[in-house]
Amino acid sequence: MKIKTKIILPIVLTAVIVLTAATFYSYFFNVNALKTTIESHLETTTQSRARSVDIFLEEQVDKIRIAATHSSLSNEELKIIRDSNTEFSEVFLLDATGKIIKSSNEIRIGLDRSTDDYFINTKEGGYIKDAYVSKITGEPSIAVSIPYGQEILVARMGLEVLNDITTDKTGLGNKGEVYLINSGGYAITPLLFKEDTFLNFKIESENAENCLSMNGFKNKEIITHSEPEHIGHKPSIIYTDYRGVGVLGSHYPLRTMSWCLLAEVNEVEALASTKDLLRFSIIRILIVLSTFFIITYLLAKTISKPIITLSQGTKIIKKGNLDYKVGIDSQDEIGQLSRDFDEMTTAIKKSRAEVDQKVKVQTKEIIEKQKDIENQQLATLNILEDVKEEKELTEIERDKIDTILQSIGDGVFVVDKDYKISIFNKVASKISGFSLEEALGQDCRKILKFLDEKNRTPNYSFLEETFSTGKIQMMKNHTILIRKDGSEVAVADSSAPIKDNAGHIIGCIVVFRDASAERKAEQIKSDFVSIASHQLRTPLTGIQWVTERLLKKSSALPEKDKQYINDINLSSKKLSRLVDNLLNVSRIEGGRIGIKPQEIDLIDFINSYLSETNSLTEKKNIQLSFEKHPENLKISNDPSALRNIIQSLVSNAIEYTPQGGKINVFVEDLENNFLFKVSDTGIGIPPQNQATIFDKFTRGENAQQVKTDGTGFGLYIAKQTVDLLGGKIHFESVLDEGTTFFVELPKKVKTIVGGKSFV
């Protein structure tokens, strides 16, 4: 409810209630006052009219009494009496029998009136006969009578005078009337609204009944003149008249006759003025209320206008216009409120500006971050799509690979960087005894126990080296796998790195096979070679030793025989050497060469070997020099391996250097390494053989012509040995001019356990 309404409504309501109450009170008061006035007027009217009727009747009685004072009454004299009293229509004299004996109208003499009231009831002082219809003229009449000696004097008269009195409407309005009724309630005087009612229309209204029931109403003596008493009746009342119309009425009984005088005014007409009063009152209420409303409205507006202004201001501000000022500059409370509000708005604007600024900055940041995120999402989506595509492709590839891997006859498993198994084929399962389910996702080092057969230590160096070098690695020889049931199986083969597109090693594929059979075959071969070499050597040693003794003891032998014996000795030595090389090759290829480094003075070591070649160099007149070298050079190397290299290179140089040639041996200290160099002026290595010169059984084509019994083992063994020692070997050669071999070896070589030495 608006403030304006709140102000206007109670005031106007109060005014309406008060005014209405006051107006209606005054209205009813006025109506009652009017009624009272009308009632008292009616009472006065009935009383005075009744008095007039009484007086008239009493006058008529007096007139007849005066006429009775005449001494003799002739017809003529009766006529005079009639004429002198205008009201009298006829005067006549009855005798003691009731016959008209004299009359102002002679033709009526002789008529008998002995049954008439005025004959029966006349009395001294006079008698009034109640209204009646004249038998002769038919006129409504009354009669007065008085005894005249023995006779009775009667005067008959019409009701005109009474009618005049009652039909006078003065003070009764247009619809008011006064009339008389007799003791039976019948109308005597004319009624305003009904004709021909004389004595034949009974008035049955409340007013009439009240009057007729009054005490002392009947049997009145004209002489008494007593006033009737109004006991138990209101003289005037509102009721419905003989027609059924609402009237205000009053009654008054006559003192001369048992008659009642009734006066009635039409209620509507009488109270017409009260309607005006009501109308006026309502108009007055409306005027007052309008005035009140207008004043209140203006007042309310004065109060509510700034409030509305303030309210509208708050709405405008609420919509965000913080620049808006309510600006009510009054000195009252609302003005103060407005000013406070404007200040508050300013404060809000200020703080909002700050907040806006912060929000702006933060929004900017958020938008940027959002963009970043969107970009990232986009990138991620792209990646995901790529990944998905790749994944699909990969899956197809993987299926293929799986099929291939499962079909492969060797055991295959793939590990990731953490050695977790991701692929494990059937053969791998068969060899190891572990099912695919048991193997997948497991660290291969926990499930697949690869051991070195000899020292029983775990051997995953092939995997570790694949990861670290990125190169294919062979399993060490003599690797065994402990199967699920604890049994051992010899395995062999290799591991290869799996690289991603960027070349990073992401895993490793291991191919292995049950090498029991080949290991066994190898063992047999190895045993055979060992036994064979042993068994070959024993008789060879015998030959050598016997020939040595023969040469030593048999100085008497001819020189030619000695030469033969020497040839036998040399041949057996060559044979021994061949057996040695066969054994070495067998061991190299079987991976059964061990390296056992020990402290060696390299210079002494070389000199010691070179001294053994003296007989050969002398024979071919070759100048072998070992001049360029450090005074001494301490190294840590395997003597048999080192000897193998030196022997191979020096003996080759001697073999392929023609008579009178030169061989130079050099040693150079290279800090961590040393360089061993053998340079000759030999036949050289033909270019077409250079690439394969370190291969087994390979010899230079020219070498085959020079020396037919070469085995092709020498350089092969030398190269293999240099590799085992972690060194490098190469050569420079010019055909028919000479060859230089360069061997670079670490001063300290690493131990390789578990194998046999070179022989």
Place this chain on the structure above:
Amino acid sequence: MKIKIVLIEDDEILSKVIKEELEEANFKIYSALDGEKGLEMVKAKKPNLVLLDLMLPKMHGFEVLENLKKSLETKQIPVMILTMLGSDDDIKKGLQLGANDYIVKSQHAVGEIVDTVKDFFAKESNPAGKKSAKNNEEK
């Protein structure tokens, strides 16, 4: 009194050549051609040195060596292993079982074996020279 050496070598020729060489060098040689006999001979003769081949019939050289080293009587007798080239594992095992030295037969001229034995006894009386014998064998 001559220094007594028991030579256990199954190859008759090698045995004969070594025996002759050593006898020429003034050693007293008792030779056996199999492990069992060799062991009996060592117990019987109580030599100053045993030259022991490994690949022996009837009883392997290592078994002979173990038996010698188990018995209080023979425990102190030095043993030198005779072996073929390239059997360094055998040498290693022999030394672990208590052999004092070794000779690689195929690598040396027979004269060198005699030198080695001589060196051994020279070293016995003069322990400082122990190393020279070993160096010899590298060649």
